Amino acid sequence: MKYPLGLSKLLRPACTNIKCSVGSPSIRTTVRPNHTKSLQNSKCLITGGSRGIGKAIALAFARQGAQCTLIGRNAENLRTSVAELGQTSSASPRPFDDSDSRHTYLAGDVSNPKFWQDVTLPHGGVDVLVNAAGITHSALLVRTQTEKAREIVDTNLMGTIWACRAIGKIMLRKRAGCIVNISSLLGVHGGEGSAVYAASKAGVVGLTRALAAELGPKGVRVNAVLPGYVETDMTAGRYINSNHHDFECPREACSVDRLQYTTSGVIYGKTPSQLAL
Numbered sequence: 275m276k277y278p279l280g281l282s283k284l285l286r287p288a289c290t291n292i293k294c295s296v297g298s299p300s301i302r303t304t305v306r307p308n309h310t311k312s313l314q315n316s317k318c319l320i321t322g323g324s325r326g327i328g329k330a331i332a333l334a335f336a337r338q339g340a341q342c343t344l345i346g347r348n349a350e351n352l353r354t355s356v357a358e359l360g361q362t363s364s365a366s367p368r369p370f371d372d373s374d375s376r377h378t379y380l381a382g383d384v385s386n387p388k389f390w391q392d393v394t395l396p397h398g399g400v401d402v403l404v405n406a407a408g409i410t411h412s413a414l415l416v417r418t419q420t421e422k423a424r425e426i427v428d429t430n431l432m433g434t435i436w437a438c439r440a441i442g443k444i445m446l447r448k449r450a451g452c453i454v455n456i457s458s459l460l461g462v463h464g465g466e467g468s469a470v471y472a473a474s475k476a477g478v479v480g481l482t483r484a485l486a487a488e489l490g491p492k493g494v495r496v497n498a499v500l501p502g503y504v505e506t507d508m509t510a511g512r513y514i515n516s517n518h519h520d521f522e523c524p525r526e527a528c529s530v531d532r533l534q535y536t537t538s539g540v541i542y543g544k545t546p547s548q549l550a551l
Contacts (some may be wrong), residue, residue: 302344313339314340316335316340316402317340317343317398318403319343321437325351333359336359341376343396344380345381345382347381347382350356360441384407385436389436399448402452403451403452404453405478409426411426411471414469414511424468429474440527441453442485442494445494453495455481456478461478477500479500
């Protein structure tokens with residue numbers, strides 16, 4: 275089975291807007307052929323980096339020599355994840371301690387704009403921003419509590435907006451950088467019981483389109499990845515039937531403005547590490 279286009283492929287200089295999605299056996303992309311940019315010594319900021327897709331992306335980046343800063347709410351989980359980065363880094367593996375300058379973390383709430391206003395980047399800058407922080411909730415909209423709906427939108431959409439605003443300013447100053455936003459196939463396809471989540475992820479797609487137009491001409495690449503069902507602790511306990519219409523896509527190629535994807539069905543049971551390849 276062929277795995278989808280991975281995160282590292284989105285770091286090509288020619289990729290200046292959303293052109294591809296992840297989560298299907300076959301991928302259509304209009305990115306022009308080019309060599310993947312090396313991540314050696316690149317300063318990468320990954321939200322949601324202590325678990326799931328964000329952690330898998332950080333591990334993949336560390337293996338390519340990047341300096342990773344993980345962002346999440348739980349400091350202990352972040353410390354554990356950073357320790358794993360040190361063991362998989364292309365540099366000499368070493369135990370993590372607070373003086374380690376290769377990989378580090380920031381504990382905070384990405385949905386709080388004040389966190390981004392006050393943030394101090396440990397490595398003094400950022401070359402790559404990956405917005406992978408997100409939460410989900412399976413319930414019909416009419417049964418969704420107001421507080422839960424706000425939490426989902428604040429984390430998945432507003433957190434991505436605040437991060438792009440803060441880090442985008444830094445990248446604009448040097449007219450270089452790459453932003454990758456993790457959306458979801460549900461953001462363009464929808465699904466029963468996912469109204470608020472799908473809406474938040476659709477917002478991420480719209481945000482990415484707009485930012486590609488705003489920042490692309492100034493040297494900052496902006497892309498989105500739309501995974502199908504991925505096995506993480508966030509989705510643990512949720513039964514997914516590969517034949518269920520909520521998680522299937524049309525077999526024909528679909529186009530949503532500048533976003534294109536081709537699929538003959540979602541790959542089910544895909545792990546975060548496979549997505550990050």
